[in-house]
Amino acid sequence: MGALFDRAASRGHATAVHLDRPFDIAPDAGIEHDVPALAELVRAASGWWWAAGARPGSRVAILKDDHWDIDLLACAAVRTGAVPAKLSGALPAETASALLKRLEPDVLVTSPRLIERAAEEGVDLASFARTTVSTGPAPGSVHLDELRGSTAAPPHRRGDDEPLVITHTSGTTGVPKLVVHSTRSIITNLARFESLPTPVVGIRKDDVLATASSYAHGRTFCWTAVAVSTAPREIVVLTGQDPDQVDPVLRQHPPTVVEALPAAFVRLKPLTTRLANPFHRTRLFISTYDAVHPPTVRAFLKASGRKRPLWLDGFGQTETGPLTFRLHHRGSVQRRRSATHPAGRPIPVKTRLKLVDPGTFQPVRPGEPGLLLARTRALCLDYLGESERFAAKKVGNWWNTGDLGIRGRDGSVHLVDREVDCAPEGSCVATEDTLEERIPRATECVLLARADQPPLPVVITGDGELSEHTWRHACHGLPAMSAPVVLRWEDVPRTGTGKVRRLELLDRLTGNAETYGTGRWT
Template sequence: MLLQRIANRGIRLGTLLERAASRHPSNVLILDHDLDAAPQLGRRATIAEVADAVDDLASRLWAAGVRPGGRVVIYKSDAFDITLLACSAARIGAVPVLLSPQLDGATAAELVRRTERPFLVTDRSKLDEELPEGIFGITERVLLTAGVHEQATALADLAGARRIPAVTMPVDHPTLITHTSGTTGTPKLAVHTGRSLQARYRPQAAAVLPVLPGRETIALHVSFVHSRLFTALAISLLRGFPILVLRESDPKHVGDLFAQLRPGVLEAHPNSFMEWEELAEDPRGPLANVKLFSSTFDAIHPRTVRTLLGATRRRGALFGQLYGQSEVGPAVVRAFSRRRGEDDDGRCVGIPFPGMTDVRVVSRDGNPVSPDNPGYIEVRSDGRIVTYLGEQERYDSQVSDGGWWRMGDVGYRTKWGCVHLLDREVDLIEGFGSTLAAEDTLFGKLEELTEVIVIPGPDGRATPIVCTKDDKPLDAIRWQRAAAGLSPMADPVHMRLEELPQTATSKIKRLELVRLIAARTAPLA
């Protein structure tokens, strides 16, 4: 009964902070950075103070002319106030459209254009350095969180605006628009409703409750423009968990904070967890109190799971992995404990949430699906978005009869129902096998690696791109031993981690990396 009650509380973005504050007003939010739109919060504030800031920002948006059903694009410098502004827009019935600060200005402008004359919340640096001059011609009004501009309105100038009661919108009305990762081209705008967000929240809340029966400090390092952040916040806020929100992932910075605050739960991108492996050797034990590591965005390397679980002293500590997509939310779940074996398959991403999500794997060629002949992974979930804004045909092309959504990944299911993810459809290298499994093997055998990506090279051969600790040269003999059992590959290409093109959630843009490598090796004209 308690489990169902927790799961049914709902997200309802516009009043999330207000409801959390009514239950746990003295609960705290801790930040590792300052906020442009709400500087009065500092780096530590009660949830009651944060809720008041959301109410205040909502009143300023209303004073600027934002109304229920209107769209508010938020494209500003990276900070948690992106999330607060989204809640503020939703509070007055508007639809926040979240664009990653990492998007280039031309791509952001194209998405603004697709949104059809929205209000745009940005800052002076984005106007000067990223957005094209024509941005004012495709927006209703430009609002600034920092700086001034003669053609824009500073939100600071609207301080003291009359407070507006929260507006309740129908559950099937759009409530949030996020964009896809953009790993395969221009991002698509994914439209979420109150009902679809609630459907995503329900399985996650139900899964967390048995693992965390008591009060824990939650540390979140999740993209401020990703829908996952809102479900993670709702679970934490409504249960009164203190929350540490991180913008930076640098291990030294993170280690200092964790050593002081001793979080019991870490939620982060897989690549961030890979960076934090070095914290396992920190004598201060910054990971010693972690009861649950949680990763949502990609299957994570087994080496990383073993390293992090080995660093906590909590009894029964778990590493929870959710496989899903921006369009459908989490679809399957798997938990790892310290008992995980060295040979445990990192490609196994888990099983569907009983009664909430379902998965099937469809043959690509009419032959039975197997590890050697992976099929298309398809998901059915009430958490699925309702459309791609301005691209209905593209959306319809991914939905088949019965509401099955094509994930763009290939894999298979075992007789136990476990889903095994082998590759993205667009990343398949015929005759090579699973590139992701090869990466797991290499990453597990070579502790000096900080990243390894296997892509098709200019000649079509599988080509490993490697990054190493401190950018030290890779030992050729060690590499040959590690790669001995894998399909033949070209010689590894050594790059610095910061050179790899990444999305807002730290995924490697593999297709862009393919083009980058091809350009490097192209003969001069």
């Protein structure tokens, strides 16, 4: 990964890269880039890392405002032989400090805004690393401009099974876990597999590939390897999710492939109903990280002007990468109520899944709910600083995902819920599917399971309002629920990938974060 952009440039890859705003680490370079320019930026950044004290085997932390330059900095750190740790700038200061204590980085790259915000919360970010580099003037840090012009570090090779990159889990149920991946796990077994010229879902040379993601997540490190090596005609990088700001960028560069966070798809959904919607050329939509509900999938597939557009839905974890896949077409997402949320089939050749009883760990029959175990060569190396927690989630050669599911007789997997989020009756995620079908005004519906009371539904609308008549119609025939709480998008605590922090939201609304599930495998 340290020489990824160099190799692409030497092979003559002519991909044009369009940004919705300039890189924070190169604010004067504008929003239009090519592969040689990005290769030069990565080489320059490796010099910054080296000048700041990064050396082979050291850890460097990247905690900055969300942009693809997080991955460029990670590639530059890899080039020096250091192990980059990508941390979301959306983390609360207390959580970020817990992760930085665990990391003990030699170098930290951050931004003035995050340093100031952390200071307001009583946290001194500069205290966690021997050298703190800031993208702008900030107390206790070295201004990035002071390091510009440093000699680039030569590429440093490491073993395939040595730590390559550290990312963190979403943290929906508490402090995130620091996930250590190797070259073999995240590049050989994920990125290279994904880079194959697979019919329909593979990236083509004439594609315009757009992404709206959380660039601190491990997915974008893998995505970067795929996007740069497959050399599509154009790459469009979106850092915002405001439809009015995103629309002009997408109209100027209409994408043929769109990969986005589920939360980003939800936020960008209004664009699908505009006259000249920017998705008229899109042949493939790709969703990762979290469940996407049918109304959202249907809206984007309808917006495409292609004859047979597809939606690739992946279920997986930071620790494992994708485990299952499912292709949706217009006819497969028609309105219907399901008792579970379809996750698709295990990825051929790469993944094996089985469902077991949570108490005995004995296999359950098809059609019966069980705890989902996975077997994949893409499993990460460890949780940094929490090896015992990592070992506790391994069952022989199997990985305990902590998800409850049902296996169909055709081999497909249907998700019930995260074990920690499960309810005594029915599936929360399937109920959310149905509620979003029945409440068109809802931006999102969240069902919070509780220890000894009916689940609490949270309906998120644009104005924070919902009529009693609409709710009565929506909940008809569904498992028993409490009266709904209606909120606006900005009122809901979220992770950097847009997932709802369910325990925090439950505690805010009820003063009690106890759930029906045990949470043993979070």
